[in-house]
Amino acid sequence: MADFRIPGAGRVNHGKPVQFTFNGKTITGLEGDTVASALLANGVHLVGRSFKYHRPRGILSAGSEEPNALLGVDHGPARVEPNNRATVVEVTQGLKTISQNHWPSLERDIGAINDVLYMLFTAGFYYKTFMWPKSFWNKVYEPIIRGTAGLGKPPVEPDPDTYSSRFAHCDVLVVGSGPAGLAAALAAGRSGAKVFLVDEQTELGGSLLSETDASINGMSGWAWLKASVDELAGMDNVTLLPRTTAIGYYHQNFVGLCQRITDHLSSAPQGAPRERMWKIRAKQVVLAQGAIEKPLVFDGNDRPGVMLASAARTYLNRYGVKVGNSPVVVTSHDSAWLAAFDLARAGVKVQAIIDVRKAVPTDLKATAESLGIEVLAGWTVTGTKGRLRVSSVRAKPIDGGSEQAREFACDALLMGGGWTPSLHLFSHTQGKLEWREDAQTFLPAKHVESSRCAGAGNGEFGLANALQQGAAAGQAAAADAGFSGSGASYEIAGEIALGGTTLRELPTDRNTATAKAFVDFQNDVTAKDIRLAVREGFKSIEHVKRYTTTGMATDQGKTSNINGLLIASDAVQRPAPQVGLTTFRPPYTPTTFGAFAGYNRGRLFDVTRKTPIDSWAEEQGAVFEPVSLWRRAWYFPKPGEDMHAAVARECKATRDSLGIFDASTLGKIEIVGPDAAEFLNRMYTNPWTKLQPGRTRYGVLLGEDGFIRDDGVIGRLSTDRFHVTTTTGGAARVLNMMEDYLQTEFPDLKVWLTSTTEQWAVIAVNGPNSRNLIAPLVEGIDLSEEAFPHMSIAEGKIAGVPTRLFRMSFTGERGYEINVPARYGRAIWEKLMAEGQRYGITPYGTETMHVLRAEKGYIIVGQDTDGTLTPDDAGLGWAIGKAKPDFVGKRSLSRPDMLKTDRKQLVGLLTEDPKTVLEEGAQIVLDPNQAVPMKMVGHVTSSYWSVALNRSIALAVIEGGNGRMGETVHIPMPSGTLRAKVTGTVFYDPENTRLSA
Amino acid sequence: MLLIHCPYCDATRPEVEFAYGGQAHIARPLDPSSTTDEQWRDHLYIRVNPRGIHAERWRHIHGCGRFFNAIRDTVSDKFVTTYKAGEPRPELTEKEGAR
């Protein structure tokens, strides 16, 4: 392979070769290389195919703004990641990299046919090309688009790496460690402020790393850099974070930083996180993110070998790599000349500098001539040639005829279109941008956070400006954070003043209709596409962006936005600021999901609440289901049983003799105080004043809108103390709602609310033998029918442990709910299991609980109700205290809409075929023969196989359901339309004889 | 993540400790039964949706548990001030309101 490395040059370690592979071929780079610099050192420019046209693409930049050189990287098993920018991935021994978006190979790619069919793929092609015929969309177009769209292949295995996160606070956060950032950090650090200096690159220094001309305070740039970094590293109050990207800037100086920790190591220390997300709150922020060079827009500006001039300079000075042996430079800005000079001094034969400006600075011209470089001022570039790498460039005088055009053979074309300040983070804060007509760019105007921009971010280019502004910003930031220090001054020598002009497309004598002059390289958007979008009526840049997809790729248009804007503004014939800039959003560069997830994965992804009896259920082989944050035993299969068999057995055992159920997840609120009953009167629909201590009542809670919010049994322990139960999922919501009314609407009431959900374990025993089971164990409570009837509560002891015992039932059988302090939950459960053996005691899970309650027509709030049902709709009108002057939601119940007879009402459904179990959520229609779309009048809310009835049962809400008893309704399903009869909601034991059996 | 000042704790804490509670200064009618359907509808459903200064309720749900009121700018998302429930909505000078 060709060798483009200059021995001893740059900041790479020439003594430490590193082998990695690119498409299976071994490439030797050096420690300190990126994949891009190592590939270029080996003469490789072709690294991928473009997104839409599959055009061969090379390396455009030397930084995180790279739109082209996206590779899949393979750090080992399950550590495969697509779309990594070759310009930021560091080489490690054994790293595998592969190019993307081609088949069968990078050099010969079938998809490149798109390049020939480019007329199909112009602006808005998604909307136009694939519109007709309509029937083709699902079966033909969409699969093809999905099959070919997207770059790279996502990994399929679980991520084996760990990721960490950390909070931090500091006085001054400096983003960017170029000269401006370093000067800011030095000024703030010397004042004693706590400083964080972060930079996305592997090494601190920013543009200084690519700079060899200037000297600072008599030192070379690199010597000053080393001295400065050493000084900062020696300050206890300064934290230096290279390889750390500030990805987002949020309210009140909250900044997200993603630090890369192990990717650059050939072997990572055991247990080290791959990345760390810092969440940092800074008193002051200094943004010193520099600027990104703009490409020039001309036909063929995307061929491999065409790259930014600043990138070529970086590869040369920082990595010791020549990007070619015979480059041509095309520019509208002085800075590109510096790349030509540095290359020429390194022995590269620079063919020509083509500058679109007629008048170029005389000192630059003189230097060029002294280096033997031909200068063509007032010339333009109109096209390039070369299939897999640029081989020649056509240039002509802007004012001259076509006959004056010249063709330059070259192996690289370096372009410089001026600079775009990096204002992404500033924009995250909603900071105002201001269009600067002279510089043809947006600059920061008003800061809304405690932040400052320094250096190129302010549109002030050059080393002297950067150092001065940085030092001033660092000093001011420290002062605002309460630290005083003195400013620093810097003596700069050897710097060249940099100026330039800004163009849209380069002038050309060729047909622009066939030109492929790219603006957005990653999304394959050309200048022509943008002009077409404007012709088709899109006037705002936000619309142009979405129609052409310019700036919408993963690079968020870092190299393309201003070119796109200027072309759109020209096409619309309106000034750029009126066309507007698209919005930058976090993250600044693509960030791994792992970094965002941090520790919150696997078991730590979400809270799993477990009851005191959960461990017993687990030991018994229970199958669990999640219910809000809880995990609950769903059913207890015996060997060989499926869910259906287990549930049938559990149901039968409970109705025949004795079932035991862990109801600990029920929400519980202790309501205490002299006004407790009055508070409940105002909150719940039911009357509470006359409820005697020792008795309970089923309570219904509405929202102020009159719709059911929650329900539960409430027991009165004494005149001033109630034990309230809520639904499992509603506990926190109900307590919050009660607190809200108590604090803000009824502050006159003397009431205290306490969550006791986790303080009580609750064991429900149901079935004809439930009293026989507990009677020998209970002390201090008379369990006789007269003393302790259905809907009672009492305090006493069970098996020697204090208990609040409820007599209640959610199954229709005689039932007790035994509340014991949570720490005794499992012991009492096991005691009951042991004592219950003689009755065939059977533990049951939530599925059986659902079946048994549905047989009785007991609703589950949130399943049979959906936030649009009133008590009357749900058949709970009896629970309304009609004599009460007011309660939450009462006024809404008399609104006209609430009184309509065609409201959806809860009813029972019995399928015509008793073996058919309806699907929950299935839609119900009255006339199955009507045209599609049919009028849907309701849906199935609960549906089960009932062992007790040996048939299916269902609950449903149906418009005017109460008036349809006995009618047949229809449930259209993919396999055919089912028929069911409307019934009442109580299927089993409507006389409630079993409650006391 | 926003920092929010709880006027009861007199402490500034991260947003995750707080829960939003809707528009502030909407008092429940003392006698809802005496309201017309239109008045009750307005009480239930009609809310301002300002671009700019908004008085709203927050609860320090993972702190002291108290509901309080806040003035927040819906454009910048910034809290202008917070104050205890029951206190009148503060009069903002134009400058304070303009963040």
Ligand SMILES: [Zn+2]
């Ligand atoms: Zn508080």
